[in-house]
Amino acid sequence: MRTIHLALLGLGTVGTGVARILREQARHLESQSGARFAIRWVVVRDPSKPRGIELEDGILTTEVDRAISDPEVDIVVELIGGIDPARDLIARSLRAGKHVVTANKAVLAKHGRELFGVANASGRVIGFEAAVAGGIPIVAAVAQGLAANRISSLAGILNGTSNYILTAMHQQGIGYDEALAEAQRLGFAEADPTLDVDGNDALQKLAILSRLAFQSRVPLEAIRRQGIDTLADVDLHFASELGYVIKLLAVAREVEGKLALRVSPTLVARNHPLGQVHNEYNAIKVTGHAIGDTIYLGKGAGMMPTASSVVADLLDVAIGRAQETFRSLKLWDESPPGPPVSDDGSxxxxxxxxxxxxxxxxxxxxxxxxxxxxxxxxxxxxxxxxxxxxxxxxxxxxxxxxxxxxxxxxxxxxxxxxxxxxxxxxxxxxxxx
Amino acid sequence: MRTIHLALLGLGTVGTGVARILREQARHLESQSGARFAIRWVVVRDPSKPRGIELEDGILTTEVDRAISDPEVDIVVELIGGIDPARDLIARSLRAGKHVVTANKAVLAKHGRELFGVANASGRVIGFEAAVAGGIPIVAAVAQGLAANRISSLAGILNGTSNYILTAMHQQGIGYDEALAEAQRLGFAEADPTLDVDGNDALQKLAILSRLAFQSRVPLEAIRRQGIDTLADVDLHFASELGYVIKLLAVAREVEGKLALRVSPTLVARNHPLGQVHNEYNAIKVTGHAIGDTIYLGKGAGMMPTASSVVADLLDVAIGRAQETFRSLKLWDESPPGPPVSDDGSxxxxxxxxxxxxxxxxxxxxxxxxxxxxxxxxxxxxxxxxxxxxxxxxxxxxxxxxxxxxxxxxxxxxxxxxxxxxxxxxxxxxxxx
Structure with a gap:
């Protein structure tokens, strides 16, 4: 049996989850892929920090260069997040002949074209199922399962923090500040929740999904954005009175040959499938010309759901499927064939x-x-x-x-x-x- | 650009939909796969029957042997349905070196092991995304997206006809016979609805999905089955009074190391995600150890949704992804590693x-x-x-x-x-x- 050697960059929540699945499900993963995964390096900033998992001696390191240039390493798993240094590390890993699996939506939304270009030039792949709606295999669904379709619209609840807060406001009748505090206490919101509640996180995910679904170039600044941080409690009450709930919806749709995108608090009928997606769950509705409406629902974030998608990508690379997908789909092409992006005005x-x-x-x-x-x-x-x-x-x-x-x-x-x-x-x- | 030659066996509803997608989305499919699809043969029983699509001269034939042995044909698309002669035609196509894409749940549920054995021996694949819940890419989700998970349970609304009838009974307050007549009038039930309403159709789909999700051998007779044809109207009324709806649920779950399976009318809380799946829609809830609960919803049948899944499989073969999946997953292995099937009693x-x-x-x-x-x-x-x-x-x-x-x-x-x-x-x- 082949052994596939991994370098994990980052050992936070998701990294720990990945290491745990690789250890606890080793036999299952072998039977799924015909390969054995071995963690060669785990790169962290502070090796003395206590971790939620025991690692073999000698694999914890601060030397990222050594890890990504190690000729034994087959796949670099980037779980640092953010733009820098992730952007540089992904590019260098690809150039060093490694495949890359990442959960980093920010860097792909902003520099996807550049990084996919490096991957193509290097004959390597970038797996990013975990970058959008961690616990929903939506990247594969859009890129493969719905590949026979012209997709006409996407509408998703893509940020679990916002959805948790809105659910608490609706169901408990509490205000935004109280709901945010509850979300923070329960681990559904970070100490600084800005990127979640201002819609930027959902916007990045929408950009990536839209690129896949519509094959259009989607500059981040073309997406209209409003977060839930601007929402007045009274609007939730009136929405309820009208039979609606308010959700932070990320929407992309093709109308009259143009693609319009937005992220904004949106009234959704209470009995609409997306109106019934509560707490930290995410859901995405995709409409294709042949398949009609399809909906995918699952946890959008968290240690194990996101780790599950990272490992699914590792399996895809091990099996060789990711390579076939990557070669054929021409992701982030220089001149994608999809509709041009317009603003939402019309x-x-x-x-x-x-x-x-x-x-x-x-x-x-x-x-x-x-x-x-x-x-x-x-x-x-x-x-x-x-x-x-x-x-x-x-x-x-x-x-x-x-x-x-x-x-x-x-x-x-x-x-x-x-x-x-x-x-x-x-x-x-x-x-x- | 490569051309991939197809032989379509059957030109009913789904076959017509496949031919339509191949024609109308030709450019889109080329950009997705890097290949061009050409229909070489369409095998029908009665070539004089009017069809919903115009085909090129000379491709309509009654000679199935000629089609499946034509050295030019790369993929045989089996859309006849039923056990015979589909079983034999699939096996012969594989032995003749063709890949097979099929929407035939009956033959896979009953003879899957045999046919996958032939495929393995011939170095060819069987694509069957369309065989389970036509408009939901559930086969790929379970086999790939959730591959890092130990799946603990599956629960699905897998028969659109039954769901249409139950929805009509609940929402309109009409009886079974009236609801069935309405479903037949609107094309959601066949003249002879037996296989749909007695639970056999859902049972076959459950057997296939469970094989994938749990890697267990699932003999059809091990699945307890009750259809909606035995249901009394009064039980729907009482269910409503209690805050529930009745759905024909197909359930497989691992409990205490054993796999229990059943198809039966089941009370589902009205605000449960599966309680809100109406009319001809299907939905499947899959719970994995890492990913938690995920739900997939879409149209379960019909011309275009099912055709969409058939064409997704064609793309997978064209890209080479199906071959990688097939080689690695050892579908329908002789001795699958999953839990043994038990009856539901405990x-x-x-x-x-x-x-x-x-x-x-x-x-x-x-x-x-x-x-x-x-x-x-x-x-x-x-x-x-x-x-x-x-x-x-x-x-x-x-x-x-x-x-x-x-x-x-x-x-x-x-x-x-x-x-x-x-x-x-x-x-x-x-x-x-």
Missing amino acids: MPNRFYLRYSIRDEPGTLARIAGILGGHGISIASVIQHETSEDDIGSAVPLIIMTHIAREGAVRTALRETDALDIVRAPTVCLHVAD | MPNRFYLRYSIRDEPGTLARIAGILGGHGISIASVIQHETSEDDIGSAVPLIIMTHIAREGAVRTALRETDALDIVRAPTVCLHVAD
């Missing part, structure tokens, strides 16, 4: 609008008139009765639109928000189909 | 029991006493008030148990059903976790 959508208005006769008529003037028709309205005390203060007016062009809605909002009866900038959220 | 489960009782003092106590004597504890009870008119007639008593061993429940039922107060055999259904 995209048809339904919208949730929350006005803060002065409650006086004719207010609804004036706002509805302006919306109508821009071709935006109203599907439903909530305006609660106000008490004597409210007179003179701002009260909320909720309008759900029928399908409208985003650009028209933005223009209409500029007009309505200039009215003297509108007391604060109107909140505008997408509504999923 | 499996822990929750149960729904519907007694038909004579409504008289002490009835509930006598039944509860017998259940308790077998260690079966009661989670909830429904017994509605009866009117004067009901006195003397049989009334329903519904008992939901906590987790109990199936064997104990069966024994207890034999005892309670012998009581004079029990007027008809008690209905016993599984309840999903």
Whole structure:
């Protein structure tokens, strides 16, 4: 039986999970791949730090150069995360003739084209199933299982932290700060949750998935982004009242020959499959011209789910399947054949609008008139009765639109928000189909 | 660019869909695989029958021998279905050096070991993504995406016809016969729906999936089977009252080192992910030791979803990935390493029991006493008030148990059903976790 030698860069949560699966499932992995995996090096910054796993003597090292240039090493497993030095280490590993398996969405979303170019030039592969929705084999599903399809849309809950927080807010009726604190206490949010709650993490994953699904070049800056950190608690209450939940949705869809992408808090009907994805779970809906709607659900992060995807990639390389895939798919090609990326402005959508208005006769008529003037028709309205005390203060007016062009809605909002009866900038959220 | 020549056996719904994808997505498929697909032969019984697609002159034939022995043909696509002559044609195609792609669950569930043996001996592959849950790439997910996992359980809605009927019964409140007639009218059930509604179709798919997921030998007769054709409408009403829906669930799970399998109408909580899979959709929940719960949802059948999976397999063969997978996975090995199959008797489960009782003092106590004597504890009870008119007639008593061993429940039922107060055999259904 062949032995495949690995260098693990990083021994954090996922690295520990990978080492654990490789040890505990050794026989199972041998029967799956016909090969034996041996960890040759584990590169860490601080070898004295206590670890959640015992390693054989002599494999823990701080010398990354030695690990990635070791002629015995077949696969470098990059689990450091972030752009630098991961970008350089991946490129150098490939040039040194190693295959690379990585869970690093940031570096692939930003420098995927460069790194896949190095891989192609070196005749090596980059496995990245773990980089998107750790516990869902979505990269393989899109690149292989749905390969016969022209994919028309992707919509996903791709950030487990945001989804945990939103679930807690909806189900427990607590505010954002309290829900974030709970997520941090339970390990679903980091001490600095910025990249999760501001939508950047989901955006990176969307960029990678869209590249695969649509074969388009997707510059990160072409994706419109809004996080859940800007969300007001009151909008969750009104969403509930309307039969919806708010989810941080990452959406890419081809409309009229162009690809529009966004990450934003979105109203999802409570009985929509994505409306029922709770806590730290991720889910992705992919629609193909032949297969129709398909949905994939699983844990988006965490030690073992992500490690499971890393090891699936190791098996793919061991079997030789990854090499065949890589050669044929021309991932991150210089000139991909997919549709060009456009901004979301012309995209048809339904919208949730929350006005803060002065409650006086004719207010609804004036706002509805302006919306109508821009071709935006109203599907439903909530305006609660106000008490004597409210007179003179701002009260909320909720309008759900029928399908409208985003650009028209933005223009209409500029007009309505200039009215003297509108007391604060109107909140505008997408509504999923 | 290479050209890969195909022989299609059968040009029914799926075959027509395959031919359509190959034609309409030719460029897309070339960019996915680096190869061009050409249909060399389409074998049909009656070439004069009108078809939903125009084929090039000279490729429609009745001569199956000529097609599968043509040295130009690379892949035989078997879309005839059933055991004979499919079994023989697949074996002969493999021996003639062709790869085979098939959507035929019946022949693989029954003769998989034999046919995979022929494939191995011939150095050829059998692609069968389309054989299980047409529009869900579940074979690849289990065999590749989850390969790092020890899978502990599978639970699936694998028959779209049954699910359509059950959805109609629940949502429209109609009876079985009416729902079946509606499904037939809309093309979701065949004129003879037996194999769908009696659970055999789901059983075959479960056998194939379980073989992949657990690497066990799964004889069809080891799977307990009950269809929806035996279901009484009243049990759907009581299930609804309890917050459940009834689904035809195919379940395989490893408990205490043994693999238990069944297909049966099962109560699924309304807010359980599988409880929300409606109409003709299929879904499969797979639990792995590392990845946790994952769920895959899509259309289980129909022209284009199934054709999409057939073409995905064609791409896999063209790319060479199928060959690598096949060599490494040793599918349908002579002595698979997985757990032995046991019957379901010792499996822990929750149960729904519907007694038909004579409504008289002490009835509930006598039944509860017998259940308790077998260690079966009661989670909830429904017994509605009866009117004067009901006195003397049989009334329903519904008992939901906590987790109990199936064997104990069966024994207890034999005892309670012998009581004079029990007027008809008690209905016993599984309840999903």
